[in-house]
Amino acid sequence: MAVKTILTEPNQLLRQVSKPVNKVGKEEQQLMDDMLETMYSATGIGLAAIQIGIPKRIIVMDISKEEGKKEPRYFVNPVIKNKDPLKATYEEGCLSVPDQFAEIDRPSKCEVEYLDYHGNKKLVKADGLLATCIQHEMDHLEGILFIDYLSKLKRSMIIKKLSKLKLNTAVL
Numbered sequence: 696m697a698v699k700t701i702l703t704e705p706n707q708l709l710r711q712v713s714k715p716v717n718k719v720g721k722e723e724q725q726l727m728d729d730m731l732e733t734m735y736s737a738t739g740i741g742l743a744a745i746q747i748g749i750p751k752r753i754i755v756m757d758i759s760k761e762e763g764k765k766e767p768r769y770f771v772n773p774v775i776k777n778k779d780p781l782k783a784t785y786e787e788g789c790l791s792v793p794d795q796f797a798e799i800d801r802p803s804k805c806e807v808e809y810l811d812y813h814g815n816k817k818l819v820k821a822d823g824l825l826a827t828c829i830q831h832e833m834d835h836l837e838g839i840l841f842i843d844y845l846s847k848l849k850r851s852m853i854i855k856k857l858s859k860l861k862l863n864t865a866v867l
């Protein structure tokens with residue numbers, strides 16, 4: 696297992712559409728292990744493979760609240776089967792958009808079909824934070840970030856801030 700570098704906006708890789716996985720094998724499981732370790736070390740609750748530069752349709756997540764109790768979840772080739780017309784608002788953040796937060800509306804519930812860590816087909820009925828997080832992560836698979844739902848002005852201000860931050864860290 697290894698902690699990988701998380702890509703941050705602006706980065707064209709984050710805009711790539713990720714490719715479906717043919718088979719959940721050793722390589723994919725190793726990737727999921729690395730993603731989980733990377734996510735925990737960054738204290739995130741979810742991570743898509745593209746955030747560490749790998750354009751595969753793989754997501755890891757852990758939304759457990761209890762300190763020290765790990766509940767890792769793995770989603771390979773997730774597909775949304777059903778979205779509730781009712782929307783819910785959450786304050787979202789993203790490890791690829793550091794220190795920026797915004798309230799985002801998304802369907803409050805959804806059903807997602809996916810393959811688990813062992814390649815077994817699963818269906819989850821998600822609501823609350825799980826529903827929000829799955830949809831946030833599935834956006835990453837399409838090259839979409841939560842800031843894309845903001846006004847052009849808000850989005851460009853955030854991207855400008857992050858570009859400056861990158862320039863500063865590059866010269867340090």
Ligand code: GNR
Pocket residue numbers: 738739740741742743746785786787788789790791827828831832835
């Ligand atoms: O750590 C994260 N927290 C979070 C909070 C609200 C809505 C979505 C998220 S996902 C984010 C980690 C991340 O960037 N995943 O792609």
Ligand code: NI
Pocket residue numbers: 788789790791831835
């Ligand atoms: Ni994110």
